[in-house]
Amino acid sequence: MTPPAPAYSGAKGGAVMRICIINTGGTITCTGSPLAPMPPARFAQAVTDLLGPALAAALPGDSLHLDDGLRFSEHGPGVLDSTDLRPSDWCRMAGRVLDLYDDHDAFVILHGTDTMDYSGAALSLLLNVTGRLGLPVATLSKPVILTGAQLPLFLQTPQGLALNLGSDGLANLTGALRAARLRLPEVVVFFGGVLLRGNRALKVSTTRFAAFDSPHLPPLAEVGITIRPGAAPALPGPASGAHALDATPARARVRAQLAAIAARIDDQRIVQIPAVPADHRAADPLLAQMIRAALAAGATGLLLEGFGEGNIPAGDGAIEAALRKAPVPVVIASRAIGGQVGAFHYAAGAWIAATGALPAGDMTPVAALAKLMILNAVADHHGWDRATRDALMIRSLAGECTPTDRLQGPLLPGQSLTAADGPVALVNDPETGPCLTLHGRVLWQAPGPGLLRMRGDRLVLIAPDGHLAWASAASPAPDAVAILTAHPPALHLVDPAGEAVPVTLLPC
Incomplete structure (x- = not known):
């Protein structure tokens, strides 16, 4: 489909940046009662008609294009509330970015808030290819910014669509467009004035405009009167021009990987099981039953959310036995928002390491689930055996966790x-x-x-x-x-x- 006319074009003499807005749906694009996403062409026209002059004044010299070519379904508007997005839809988003890569300097993806953190984590892995040691061999070189809103950007009135002055949508959209000028070569989430690494973000509120937080990594930037750099450094980007997705061979590697993942990712059944206070000393504890039931139902991986630093009660050996028999990868994350899982050094969880379960480190459970699903789907494509896949699950591939196996500065006494x-x-x-x-x-x-x-x-x-x-x-x-x-x-x-x-x- 031919993209609609741009909301505004850069001034004569060339655009500062060519920014593409990709519409996936979500509250920011919704109208009606109950709320439902507008058809992308209608939303693009509303942005052009109602916001075009204001956007041109706010971002002088830039060129903004509203893309309506992404389709999750041939029925209805083709976009979805993020609640309904499937893992293969992450691949569709990544594929659209690749299709448009040469024509734009940055991408802003409009997305629903319910699963924006899942998409942020997944896209960071889908738009990069890493080798066996976790180092990138084909690397994103342009910003991909996910944003949305808690309230719709437009309201339907008897006179037609009008700007919703009570929405956070305009601030998030313009903030994301301004943040694109930083040219950070990674997938990020912009929401509530802060720019967060996409695979570190978590949705933390359904009622506040500051809907997302990053418990283990400070913001990359904050957008207010000016754009202020955050405390966290951006990812370094491609190691050379040949590794950047601007290069045709590098983009071909990502496309081949993406095709392999898309063919298998919806078949992945990663079951997330929280540890809860219960009588784990029973003859057959509930947690052990849940693990066995998940495996019997065809789970291709288990993500267990433990207490504190990943502690899980042994259940007089029954839970330990269930994990030892698991034929699929088992990852242990922390149910605490700011929790991280390391060496299982508490007595309550010291037995876990012997089961072969993998610690998630400071990955969020959201990022851990998306990563495990993607690694499972792509392992055969790269020829990775179980040991390689398990090591990559622990290694930092796109900044989703703090690396524990590489020197990122001086190793001080005590470290x-x-x-x-x-x-x-x-x-x-x-x-x-x-x-x-x-x-x-x-x-x-x-x-x-x-x-x-x-x-x-x-x-x-x-x-x-x-x-x-x-x-x-x-x-x-x-x-x-x-x-x-x-x-x-x-x-x-x-x-x-x-x-x-x-x-x-x-x-x-």
């Missing part, structure tokens, strides 16, 4: 790295210095205390008095990434532009 693929740790002991351990057995010990950091193309140990106590071999890539692995147990320097020929640093 540590943990491998994603096994029980290997690099611990910087304040007294003896960094050491590499496997099940507590020391594989390598630094010559003394200090901080471990990258300096140019080498990893170095800086002693407390400031002198260079140790230096690794040089890396062929000056911007190499230090990644800890368990197979083999070592710290490697890896070229971020392709994961080619890592340099093993430790053990030396």
